[in-house]
Amino acid sequence: MKRYPDAIRILVAIDCIIMGFDGTAIKLLLIKRNFEPEKGNWSLMGGFLHQNEDLEAGAERILFDLTGLNNIFVEHITTAGKIDRDPVERTISVVFFALININNQDQEALNAHNAQWLSLEEKPELIFDHDEMVTKAIEYLRYKAALHPLGFELLPEKFTIPQLQKLYEAIYDMKLDRRNFSRKILSTGLLVDTGEKYEQSATKKATLYQLNQDRYKDKFFAFWHFMPHPGID
């Protein structure tokens, strides 16, 4: 007794682009599939939506499955629905974007899924339309990180300004001026000096900061320009 008898019903997948930062490069958490179809090929982590599950919840389930992490930064970024995107059966994929601290996740879970962190340069070709999704995610990261203090999700709780700068340089694949970057970041009032120094430094030890959480939440959606914008033309 279906109420919408003429409409089609199709599979709903959830795919997650999971990004991390290793201090030098932005990395993607990808899996080498140990199941059909496309067994042995690289793919985003994903799965099908469950019966009694919201989309967000599905994304969180999939992320927890792979990383053992909860409370991850996750946002829905796009939905892929090309007719033949899955060769087996028509499937729509709801795509989520996740940022995590690369050091936190559960290595055993990663192994069980054949997962590996690969930098954007190392990225192999992915199955289906997953490459397009990654492209969108990178665009999204660049777009959003220029305006919102997003990058902190990729760093440890305590971090130095030079680390943060290297992160932005990795995101935008460009060099930034140390002095101007520092001034801009500090002027946001988002950072709190912990009084500690980064001990692993080879030379002068940089100050460790942490986020002013209240201010971070308050100001996340305010417009900001974290990136220089020379000669807009």
Add this chain to the structure above:
Amino acid sequence: MKRYPDAIRILVAIDCIIMGFDGTAIKLLLIKRNFEPEKGNWSLMGGFLHQNEDLEAGAERILFDLTGLNNIFVEHITTAGKIDRDPVERTISVVFFALININNQDQEALNAHNAQWLSLEEKPELIFDHDEMVTKAIEYLRYKAALHPLGFELLPEKFTIPQLQKLYEAIYDMKLDRRNFSRKILSTGLLVDTGEKYEQSATKKATLYQLNQDRYKDKFFAFWHFMPHPGID
């Protein structure tokens, strides 16, 4: 012979938030449903995804159905998937955002669908989760219009700077300084003086401009600040 036998298959709807500008206020094109369920109640224009149809194509079909227009500015903004969002049967809705020139559409098609332009203040309560979708669309418009020359989609081909300013004032519900707005817009090089004047003006006739199409396409995705940002803090 299904390859993914355990996964669920559900309905995929497409819903469109259609915005226009009447010279004073941002308006939504809404329909009073003449079909069940929720017959007689206000709703976004939508429909179900067809068998051999991509998502974008579905959105364009639905928009054409209602307005008689092609080549509309359309973007996918979000996907709604709460378990009970449709009381009849589980349905995921892929939401699109469309901007059109309010004077262009086909009045007969509007009548056939019971459609009406309503300002945001007049907006009645909508069915299902359509109110949430509208909220997201307004946020999206404000976000995007601050950075990209988006507003032109809502104006006639030839328009005056004061008209454009009123549009921005409607989007952000705030007053802007005439002089500064004019300077900023003109400095983008996006406008071309047509040499004509807006004849319907009650007093001094304003210059009619049109978009520099090449520059518009080139620069659409560049970052710009179209809105003032006094004392970011």
Add this chain to the structure above:
DNA sequence: TTTAATTGTGTCAATATTACACGATTTTTA
């Protein structure tokens, strides 16, 4: 103890932004 690498802070000139004033044009009104 010198060297090399890196961090923290400061300055200055160029640019962009904001706030604000005035003259010009056109219709309405006295």
Add this chain to the structure above:
DNA sequence: TAAAAATCGTGTAATATTGACACAATTAAA
């Protein structure tokens, strides 16, 4: 017929932000 009212176009000065750049301080290694 002229003054008034409304709106449009442009200009300017004070302020804030940005980009480019210099120098001193810290630390491990040479």
